[in-house]
Amino acid sequence: MKNIVKLMAGMVTLILLASTPAKATENGLVHHVGEDGVHYLAMQISDNNPQKMTTVLNVAANVTQYYQSIGEEVEIRIVAFNAGLHMLREDTSPVLERLNSFGQSMPNVTFAACGNTIAGMTRKEGKTPPIVEIAEHVPAGVVDLMTLNEQGWTMIRP
Secondary structure, three states, rough: HHHHHHHHHHHHHHHHHHHHOEEEEOOEEEEOOOOOOOEEEEEEOOOHHHHHHHHHHHHHHHHHHHHHHHOEEEEEEEOOHHHHHHHOOOOOOOOOOHHHHHHOOOOOEEEEEHHHHHHHHHHHHHHOEEEEEEEEOOOOOOHHHHHHHHOOEEEOOO
């Protein structure tokens, strides 16, 4: 049964890749892009781990720099939920200074804060946690990721 599921997943991946526009670059890499010519990357952070938070930001910066260097656009969305919401909290974020820098220097990178997690933290702490201004509040982080995936975004969990 596991082999059938793996085979089906592989076939779906191939179909999706085949139906996505591709662009060859000078270095021989083939980039799959949206119909509008823009690359789309979604990343999740669900752990209260400063190293993982830093890694997510590093990946976003590196991907942005790469596509800028070859003259292409990329949109990146970082979705924080569960304990990863601490990344976007003004009072507990170990990467707050860097987040503020992203807000000023990388307009192609957006942040989403899970409403379910905010509600849970509010109940537990007795007050609404302060979320950074650059983060959009979404009803559910996982649903946001699912929607992005359904729209063809590449999903990464560093």
